[in-house]
Amino acid sequence: MQKKITLRVLPSEAENDDALKSYIAASEGIASTRVSGYHILKRSIDARSRQIWINFTLRAFIDEPYLYRAKHELQLKDVSRAEKKIIIVGAGPAGLFAALHLIENGIQPVLLERGKDVRARRRDLALLNKEGIVNPESNYCFGEGGAGTYSDGKLYTRSNKRGDINRILNVFVQFGAEENILYDAHPHIGTNKLPQIITAMRHAITDSGGIFLFEKKVIDFITDRDIITGVKTSDNNIFKGDAVIVATGHSARDIFHLLHDKQIKIEAKSFALGVRIEHPQPLIDKIQYHQLTSHRAIYLPPASYSLVEQVNEHGVFSFCMCPGGIIAPAATNPGELVVNGWSPSKRNNPFANSGMVVNVEEKDIPAFRKYGTLAMMYFQQSIEQKAYNAGGGKFAAPAQRMVDFSEKKSSSSLPDCSYLPGVHASLLNEVLPTFIYQALGKGFKKFGEKMRGYYTNEAIVVATESRTSSPVRIPRDNISLTHPQIKNLYPCGEGAGYAGGIVSAAMDGENVARAIEAALLKI
Numbered sequence: 001m002q003k004k005i006t007l008r009v010l011p012s013e014a015e016n017d018d019a020l021k022s023y024i025a026a027s028e029g030i031a032s033t034r035v036s037g038y039h040i041l042k043r044s045i046d047a048r049s050r051q052i053w054i055n056f057t058l059r060a061f062i063d064e065p066y067l068y069r070a071k072h073e074l075q076l077k078d079v080s081r082a083e084k085k086i087i088i089v090g091a092g093p094a095g096l097f098a099a100l101h102l103i104e105n106g107i108q109p110v111l112l113e114r115g116k117d118v119r120a121r122r123r124d125l126a127l128l129n130k131e132g133i134v135n136p137e138s139n140y141c142f143g144e145g146g147a148g149t150y151s152d153g154k155l156y157t158r159s160n161k162r163g164d165i166n167r168i169l170n171v172f173v174q175f176g177a178e179e180n181i182l183y184d185a186h187p188h189i190g191t192n193k194l195p196q197i198i199t200a201m202r203h204a205i206t207d208s209g210g211i212f213l214f215e216k217k218v219i220d221f222i223t224d225r226d227i228i229t230g231v232k233t234s235d236n237n238i239f240k241g242d243a244v245i246v247a248t249g250h251s252a253r254d255i256f257h258l259l260h261d262k263q264i265k266i267e268a269k270s271f272a273l274g275v276r277i278e279h280p281q282p283l284i285d286k287i288q289y290h291q292l293t294s295h296r297a298i299y300l301p302p303a304s305y306s307l308v309e310q311v312n313e314h315g316v317f318s319f320c321m322c323p324g325g326i327i328a329p330a331a332t333n334p335g336e337l338v339v340n341g342w343s344p345s346k347r348n349n350p351f352a353n354s355g356m357v358v359n360v361e362e363k364d365i366p367a368f369r370k371y372g373t374l375a376m377m378y379f380q381q382s383i384e385q386k387a388y389n390a391g392g393g394k395f396a397a398p399a400q401r402m403v404d405f406s407e408k409k410s411s412s413s414l415p416d417c418s419y420l421p422g423v424h425a426s427l428l429n430e431v432l433p434t435f436i437y438q439a440l441g442k443g444f445k446k447f448g449e450k451m452r453g454y455y456t457n458e459a460i461v462v463a464t465e466s467r468t469s470s471p472v473r474i475p476r477d478n479i480s481l482t483h484p485q486i487k488n489l490y491p492c493g494e495g496a497g498y499a500g501g502i503v504s505a506a507m508d509g510e511n512v513a514r515a516i517e518a519a520l521l522k523i
């Protein structure tokens with residue numbers, strides 16, 4: 001018999017197979033020898049009270065042999081001679097998952113990526129971190145796997161209506177991620193493990209006859225009246241296909257300019273902008289696990305948090321929290337400062353960082369109205385430029401202690417910070433627009449009431465977290481997913497405004513592939 005069982009166990013018992021079997025047996029009133037094994041269906045931490053519990057939902061095998069968890073693997077076809085060929089611009093999660101889905105359905109993808117493969121890209125990241133030099137084609141946002149590769153690899157999303165999250169997680173497992181991402185409430189892969197997974201996906205695509213080309217920056221769309229037939233790359237090559245998927249991410253400003261200049265419809269989109277906060281991880285552990293000291297019990301993972309408040313009619317919220325993480329320079333252009341965060345799979349760095357951002361709508365930035373549909377993008381860029389100048393160059397980031405920030409006081413010294421290009425004490429109210437600065441300052445105090453100890457000068461505020469989502473939307477029809485004006489053009493992923501993270505971008509890639517399959521193969 002197989003039975004679904006829910007359990008609550010102490011953290012020290014959560015990794016102990018025999019203890020879990022005993023709990024299953026006790027909950028059923030049977031001898032533990034009758035339990036041959038179990039699958040974990042869900043695992044989460046309940047840290048609401050001083051006694052911390054690990055909650056499990058399990059499928060137990062009772063009085064019958066244990067069966068290994070069934071593997072759901074993609075069935076990739078040989079598409080090397082496929083009749084239909086789709087151009088995919090951008091090899092981030094959206095582009096990669098679109099490519100894999102097309103291959104499953106016998107269509108050849110041609111992936112064109114402006115950046116480099118994960119290995120070559122690593123060298124450019126080192127140059128950025130150590131020397132403060134950014135390569136505009138190869139950085140934390142551009143290159144194989146897109147912004148997802150050197151990201152944190154947190155795989156949770158609230159977009160569960162947009163597609164099959166489990167299918168996406170299973171694909172990650174097929175290409176090398178650990179099985180625990182299938183059942184953890186907050187699945188996480190880690191920056192150290194993502195590059196191999198992305199490379200394995202590329203190999204699967206090319207082994208099946210898909211085409212995957214690096215350093216192919218798309219600079220033009222080729223159209224025949226209102227139909228897109230292909231693209232042109234910066235090395236003057238033309239690639240033709242039955243359709244074009246544009247999955248270029250939120251940082252491809254040149255693509256937004258191209259669409260704008262060619263009068264292909266785009267829209268300004270609200271997004272969020274703010275700062276990254278970093279606390280010592282032991283402080284966050286102490287607060288979240290209700291400890292008297294900052295020494296975390298060995299069975300517990302580094303603690304995280306999620307905070308949200310409404311301040312001065314603006315939403316202020318934590319974004320992409322990275323326990324045991326690093327603040328990364330995520331700029332794509334010289335002279336513009338952008339920070340983001342990542343953590344390794346073990347989350348074993350001494351700091352806890354999180355984006356802390358404020359919703360920005362068109363009405364908040366009247367001075368940029370003159371830029372029309374690119375208004376939000378120009379606003380974003382202007383703050384990034386201010387931050388770069390305030391940091392003093394070479395991607396040193398302007399920073400301030402948290403209480404000093406809220407009280408508009410300059411910090412005479414700064415605490416240690418994980419951000420490798422370095423931090424420079426600055427008055428961040430001179431960098432951020434007033435409505436953002438004020439909302440953050442009040443927000444920090446309110447967060448300190450929710451999490452006692454959070455509002456402290458031990459925390460550092462680093463500017464600027466500006467690439468939370470796309471400042472532009474490329475419209476598309478709800479059903480066919482094509483651009484309303486240009487046939488066979490498929491806006492996709494975060495850059496087009498249809499995703500906000502790795503999993504949602506991957507699901508959007510699959511949705512777009514499905515729409516193309518329906519149109520081309522009539523399935």
Ligand SMILES: Cc1cc2nc3c(=O)[nH]c(=O)nc-3n(C[C@H](O)[C@H](O)[C@H](O)COP(=O)(O)OP(=O)(O)OC[C@H]3O[C@@H](n4cnc5c(N)ncnc54)[C@H](O)[C@@H]3O)c2cc1C
Pocket residue numbers: 089090091092093094095112113114115140141142143144145146147148149150151152153154155156216217218219247248249250251252254255320328330340341342492493494495499500501502503505506
């Ligand atoms: C440091 C960091 C940490 C993050 N952490 C997380 C996290 O933990 N969890 C999470 O869910 N999300 C995280 N994100 C966000 C996540 O990475 C993105 O939401 C996701 O990658 C978006 O996928 P995408 O495929 O739509 O676009 P992208 O991943 O942005 O991919 C777009 C690709 O298009 C390419 N491209 C752009 N222009 C052109 C052109 N003209 N020609 C050819 N190619 C082009 C780019 O080089 C890039 O590879 C993080 C991002 C960063 C930067």
